[in-house]
Structure formats: C-alpha cells, structure tokens
Amino acid sequence: MNARYGMFIDIDRCTGCGACMVACAVENNIPPLPAATDRKGVTWIRVYRIGNGQRSAFVPVMCQHCGQNAPCVHVCPQQAVDVDPATGIVGQMPQRCLGCRYCMAACPYHARYFNWWDPVWPRGMEQTLNPDAAPRMRGVVEKCNFCQGRLHRAKESGGQFVPACVEACPAQAIEFVDLHQSPPPANSFRLLEKLGTDPKTYYHSKRDWVREIANAPGPGGAPGAGKENRRG
C-alpha cells in the first residue's frame, strides 16, 4: 500500500530554537549565502513568531505537501514539480526547473525558495556536504522534500526514516507520520484549510489564542498579526 507521509507539529512544544532550520540546512546542503537577506535567503523551514500582546508562540512552516491538487504542481510549465503517488511527497526537480518562479507565486504558504545566488561554501566546509543531497544551482526553485536523501537510503536498506528537522527538534514538537497509519489528532488543524489544497502537515495547540491566530482565515486575519506592517 502506498504511504501518505505527513507531519504533526505541536505548537505548544515549539520553543523557536531554530534547531530544525539548522538541521535542515545541513542535511540538504543549503549554502550559507552571506549576502542574503531575510527575504532572499533559502530556508526550507521558517519559524514564525506569533503573539497576542502578552505571550508568544512559534509556528514552523515548511512545504505543507498538499494533496493531488497541489497549487504548485499544475502551474509548472515543464513538469518540474510532482506529487509522488507512492509517498504523497511533493517533489521538485531542480535539474528541470526553468526558474520562472510561477510555483512560488502559486504557493499560499510561501514555502518555496529561489536560488538568487550561486551556492558557495567557505573553504573546507564543502567537506561537510551530505553526499545524499545534490546541491542546487543558481536560478532554480527548491523546497522541503521531507529529506528525500534519507528516504532513498531507507528504501535501499529497507529501514524507516525521519526527516532531519524531526530528529533535531529537542522538544519533540515535530512528528513525522504515515497518515494512513496515524490519522491526525481530533483537535488539529491545517493552515489555510479553506483553500482546499489538502496539506499533509497538521498543527496542534491547546491554547485558544494560538489556534485563533494560526488558523485565522484570510491575510492578517489574526488579531495583531503583522500589525507593524499594517496601516490604515
């Protein structure tokens, strides 16, 4: 039977330490890019900080691995994006990517990243590169693929695998599951569920205000969200 890989993320457990982001970058050979800004950098997971004015919480957002009708898949003009029917993972083929960035415009989760620079590692650091993940060239799009290198290794050895972020999280806030075997908890929610993208990443929080903000409908629909940028 085909798998349907997904994630459960417990927002209440996430401390915003960023270990998942670092582990992801190391595992997937994401270059340091010293000239990159927050808006031009490559990070397959972005940890958002949300707050209600008194308390804060952290929401890790990566590719949500939407269902068969993923918004990024049908827009790619050269079939560089697909949903693997065997795993449910939304894959990206950098070797075929033209760099038109239409998939990035289509993604409601802003979880796709463009290589604005050539990947360069400081001298000596290239020896730390992971041989299971091919570095991507300048001018192509990339995104979370649930650590495809680990998946291939697991297939070869016949074992199980978990993505690097799951392994690195000290609070065990991220859980990697086969949704066929582990249905999501009853009170979990998915981001922008009304859009009908059928994402395979589920979030959970016992705090009402967190659920209200993270699951609020519409742009800036959450009270206080993006307040510093919102005028009028």
Next chain:
Amino acid sequence: MDKDLIARGVKRCSPRQFGMWLAPWVALFVFGLYSAGLCLAKGLNQTNMDNRFVFGLWIFLDLAIIALGAGAFFTAFLLYVLKVEELRAVINSAVVIGFVCYSGAVAVLLVDVGQPLRSWFTFWYPNVHSMLTEVTFCISCYLLVLAIEYLPIVLRNRRLRDVPGFLVFEHELHKLVYVLAGVGTFLSFFHQGSLGGLYGVLRGRPFAFREGLALWPSTFFLFILSAAAVGPSFILLTTWLAEKISGKRLVRRRVFDVLARISGLLLAVYVAAKALDTLVWINRTSPEAGFPAAQYYSWRPFGTWILFAEIVLFGLVPAVMLLVPRVRARTGWLVAAAAMACFGVVLNRFVMTIQTLAVPTLSFDPFLSYYPSWQEVGTFLAVIAFGVLVYSISFRYLRLFPEEREVRQISFFTTETRRHGENPKNFSVSPCLRGE
C-alpha cells in the same frame, strides 16, 4: 544614400535631426543592455525581487506591453476578417507596434527566468495543465507570425524593391496575409487569455483567483476583452504621437474615429464584465476561500481607490468619452480618452501582478512592499528604447502609413483652394496621386 531609402512622395527630417532624435534612445538602450547583462551574468540577485515578490517590474511590463500590443492582432482581425477598410491606413504601424511589444516582452522574459538556457524545456516537457505553457507556446508562435507580417513591410522599402527577388518574395508573402491574420488572431486570443488565466488559476492566492467557465477562469476572458479594447486606443495614441513628433498628418480623421468607436464599445463591454466579475469575487469567490475581500484593501497604498480607478476612472469614463461623438470629435479629448483607456488596462496588469504578491495569505505573515532595483529599471527602459528605435527607423524608411502621401496631397490642395476661395470638397484625388 539616406534620401534614396525614404519612400517617394513623403517628407522626412534631415539625417542630422534624425540622429539627434535617436541618440538619447540609443544611450538608454545601451544602459539597459548593460543592466540586463548584469542580471544574466551575475544572476537575479541584482534585482529587488525576493522569495515573496517573485514577480516584479518585468512581469508587469510584459503583461502591460502585450496588452497594448494587442492592437496588432485586433487591427489585422478587423481589417482582413471583418473588412473594416479604414484600418488599412494604420495596419503597417500596428504590425510594427505589435512586433516591438512582443519581441521586447520575450527578451525581458529571457532575462527574468533563472535559467534562460533552459527555455526550450517548456517545449520539450510541456505541462499541458499550465497556463504558462500556453502563454509560452502562443507568444513564441505569434512573435513568428508578427515577424513574417513585418517582413513584407520591410521589403516594400524603396531600395529593397529594386531587388527583383525581394519583390517576388514580398508579393508571395502578401498573399499569406489573410492566413496570417487568422492565425495571429487565434494565437493572440489564446495567449492574452492565458496571461489572465495565469493569475486566475492561482487557488492559493485568493486575491487573484477567479471562478470561470470550464477550464478557464474569468480573468482569461477579461484579459482578452481588455486587450482587444485597448489595442485600438494604443494604435490611435501612437499614430497621434507620430503625427505630433513628425509634424505631419499621417491618416485621415475618419481613421481615428473608427478606432475610437471600436475601442469605446469594447471598453464598455469590458467594464461591465469586470464590474460583474468583481461583484462575484467580493461576494462569493473570495469569502468561500476564507478571505473577506475587504481585507485586501486594508493595506496602504492598495486601498479601494485602486478598484475605483481601474473600473470607473480609467474604464467607464474613457469608454463614454470614446463613444460620445461630440467628445470624440475633439482631438484633445479623443487622445486623452485613449490614453486613459491604456492607463486603465496597465493599472489592471499592475494590480494583478504586484498587489497579488503584496497581499499575504498566511494570517500571521506581514504585508510586504517592493521597489525595483536600478538594474530592473534599466532593463525596463531598454525595452522602451528598443521600441522607440525600431518604430522611428521603420517610420523613416518604411511606409507605415500608406495614406500619408494622399493625406499630404489633400491637405496641400485644401490649403491651395482655400487660398483661391474655392470649395475644397469639389476636389477628388487622382489614383496616381494616391500612389495606385
């Protein structure tokens, strides 16, 4: 040498004056080539686009000039298919404008993609479900059609006609003109629509997403309609500009009147369709996706004024102006209305490109702004300069306005007869003066 290349019976400025007119545009073009070269050599990090603002000035420019360049296909359709004979006076100019707009757009697209050398991948691994595939196929094919349509105009140059082979080739090409007009119309309808569909299918961007008919979202049809409406206005505007800059009358007033009527009528239909589409989007499409439409307009500078400007100020108002004969009869109002119509469609393309990306989708994501870098502006200006250069050279050496000689003779006789106290209406222009 220069004199021999200019068509018989028309007057052009001295080569020195012409050189002085071209010089700043050449400088701008060279600067733009340098900017584009930087982006190609060093990568798109030279731009101010980022992971959120993945499209910027260039895609906006592409959408805008492709809409304005629609005059080429629509004029050809009206002339060769619907037999609106008055438009023969501007068809050559329309073809050159179309060629300039489409070649400029394709050139900018090649700079805009991260891996330009992989552009052929779209033809080799086409995703038939992608609107961008449709756009790529149709734009490339239509650019080829425009190049073939442009070629006979070039070959009709006074000196080139001396080469018998060229004359025969031009004659043979001219026979294809009806086929080319039909093919061009088909391709244009599709890619103008696909450019609208490009945004309309973005389910993940409820600001742009629209319901539609079968495979196509409503923006598919709105883009076709708006491009067809604004194309004749842009032809009118450029012809008027060419008259003002060259100091000559190039077409009879009747041609302006026909262009204005067609543009006004289509613009009125477009405004009605756009208003209906906006109402459906505000009341049904967007709320169903969980996004109350009012939220989109809570971020400055994108207030509701932009919607009013797009539909009423630069849509309904110019449509009425172009349709009312008394307003249309005054050149100043006519040109102002055509310019407003063009601006309205350009504003629509701006909204679809920039506002779509500025508005966040995640509830905890902030609103972002974007300003193009000088390299982006330079490349943008190169396209404008390229257009002016190609059009200026074509205007000087090719017969962009076949009626020019006749109009010149008419105005000459009118002046002369008025001087001698006779009625100019009694004159008819002989076929030899018309260049037949």
